[in-house]
Amino acid sequence: IAFFSCETEKKKRVLNLPKTDLAMGDMIPMPKKVVATEKAFALDQFTAIYTSENAEGFPEIGTFLAEKIKGKTDLDLPVNVEEVNNREGVIYINLSDSLELDATEAYQLYVTPDSIILNSNTAEGAFRGVQTLRQIIPETSIDTVAEYKVWAIPTGKIIDNPVFEYRGSMLDVARHFFSVEDVKKYIDLLAYYKYNTLHLHLTDDQGWRIEIKSWPKLTEVGGSTEVGGESGGFFTQEDYTEIVNYAADRYIIVVPEVDMPGHTNAASVSYPFLNGNGKKVELYEGTHVGFSTFDTRKDTVYTFIDDVVREISAITPGPYFHMGGDESHVTKKNDYKYFVEKVEKIVKKHGKRMIGWDEIATTDIDSTAIAQFWSSKENADLAIKKGMKIIMSPAKKAYLDMQYDTLSKHGLHWAAYIPTDTAYIWTPEKYEGIPLENILGIEAPLWSETVSNIDEVEYLAFPRAIGYSELSWSTPENRNWENYKVRLANQAPFLDRMDVKYYPSPLIDWK
Numbered sequence: 001i002a003f004f005s006c007e008t009e010k011k012k013r014v015l016n017l018p019k020t021d022l023a024m025g026d027m028i029p030m031p032k033k034v035v036a037t038e039k040a041f042a043l044d045q046f047t048a049i050y051t052s053e054n055a056e057g058f059p060e061i062g063t064f065l066a067e068k069i070k071g072k073t074d075l076d077l078p079v080n081v082e083e084v085n086n087r088e089g090v091i092y093i094n095l096s097d098s099l100e101l102d103a104t105e106a107y108q109l110y111v112t113p114d115s116i117i118l119n120s121n122t123a124e125g126a127f128r129g130v131q132t133l134r135q136i137i138p139e140t141s142i143d144t145v146a147e148y149k150v151w152a153i154p155t156g157k158i159i160d161n162p163v164f165e166y167r168g169s170m171l172d173v174a175r176h177f178f179s180v181e182d183v184k185k186y187i188d189l190l191a192y193y194k195y196n197t198l199h200l201h202l203t204d205d206q207g208w209r210i211e212i213k214s215w216p217k218l219t220e221v222g223g224s225t226e227v228g229g230e231s232g233g234f235f236t237q238e239d240y241t242e243i244v245n246y247a248a249d250r251y252i253i254v255v256p257e258v259d260m261p262g263h264t265n266a267a268s269v270s271y272p273f274l275n276g277n278g279k280k281v282e283l284y285e286g287t288h289v290g291f292s293t294f295d296t297r298k299d300t301v302y303t304f305i306d307d308v309v310r311e312i313s314a315i316t317p318g319p320y321f322h323m324g325g326d327e328s329h330v331t332k333k334n335d336y337k338y339f340v341e342k343v344e345k346i347v348k349k350h351g352k353r354m355i356g357w358d359e360i361a362t363t364d365i366d367s368t369a370i371a372q373f374w375s376s377k378e379n380a381d382l383a384i385k386k387g388m389k390i391i392m393s394p395a396k397k398a399y400l401d402m403q404y405d406t407l408s409k410h411g412l413h414w415a416a417y418i419p420t421d422t423a424y425i426w427t428p429e430k431y432e433g434i435p436l437e438n439i440l441g442i443e444a445p446l447w448s449e450t451v452s453n454i455d456e457v458e459y460l461a462f463p464r465a466i467g468y469s470e471l472s473w474s475t476p477e478n479r480n481w482e483n484y485k486v487r488l489a490n491q492a493p494f495l496d497r498m499d500v501k502y503y504p505s506p507l508i509d510w511k
């Protein structure tokens, strides 16, 4: 006890910390409300993390925070699962029943010179709040106020919750395959910016990337190549589960996509009875779209789809199943309608809510289905008429595979060149007259025709994906390019520490 009080004494002497400004921190997305009080909490070797007792998920969140603090500062903070009495020098992650915390994923963060209290009434909210806390820990310590290192965390109050409930990014693992480790790294980056959804585009003409136990040739044959003729690859169901669990630990859901009836060449090569384009099918390593289709009038095709949706749904805890439905240029209109309506019933039967690219709005499906708007305003209007929810992924603004400019090393430009400012400066709340009440959220898709390794993925995704996190979380009043630009520049040390090969946009004065 004597030793402990001596430490406390030591700690109390560390008061001469500089003035701070919480609002000028490195926070992205910008929280709803920030009140700075200009003092500092000393994060040092005496700080301890506490989490509420009997609060599911909270101890793991405490451990997650400790690991991240270790990674940033090299401090080893203990994590205690108990209510705190003496709040001196603690970070307390508290399950609170405050009514102010009613919104989904809401949290409050109170930083005073004595303590840091993170309140949320859900583990999800607490996890989002932990990301804010990670972001406001300064990059460098102060080494002159004590004989040990001190990180001066700016004090103040943050009250926060997201504008949109769906905040996603898509990775196309079909055109080029990416490993479990690559996907985990991408998830880590999304988590830091409060994304809650990872959409995996698992199948396309060039590859089938998810093991289906009842149809093994899908991966044996259909997973054997990729664009450019490399060896391809696929996730076993165990691999997929590993990704799903890793994402779940970060309060991110996985949306699996099996693209059909078009974009199905790899499936049809594996099982030729599926093919409906009347041609002989072969493995495809090019980048054209729109040449393949399932045979929509064969019952056995739906038996096949039932197996695929059943197996994937069984290992997917999230509520959604994405059936693609885009660019089915060689499927007759009536066949397309018939197909989508049948698949919707299969998806429902397996307990999932269907998402499809905006073309699905041309069919007679239920209003519970969700349209992912990528290019057709007409289709978006049809979805609105049906009362469907819409995920905003306009290619001209939100496609991560569009080149920044003519000099970009990777990417396409069929929709637009999207420099870092263009990606940020638009208002999803008011885009193409789509009413706010129809908008479920925003997703930034990364198609992989032109990228074949994680470095190249990162070049296209960062920094633009950081901007989409702010568009989907922060209120329009809290979004401002000039201010964002500064906060984005401050992300460089984090991105470097994470070894992210981001595109150093010349519009940003990188730190």
Ligand code: TNX
Binding pocket: 289, 326, 327, 357, 374, 399, 401, 412, 447, 448, 449
């Ligand atoms: C269009 S967007 C596609 C994809 C391509 C992408 C390339 C959409 C629903 N379909 O098949 O990969 O363009 O940017």
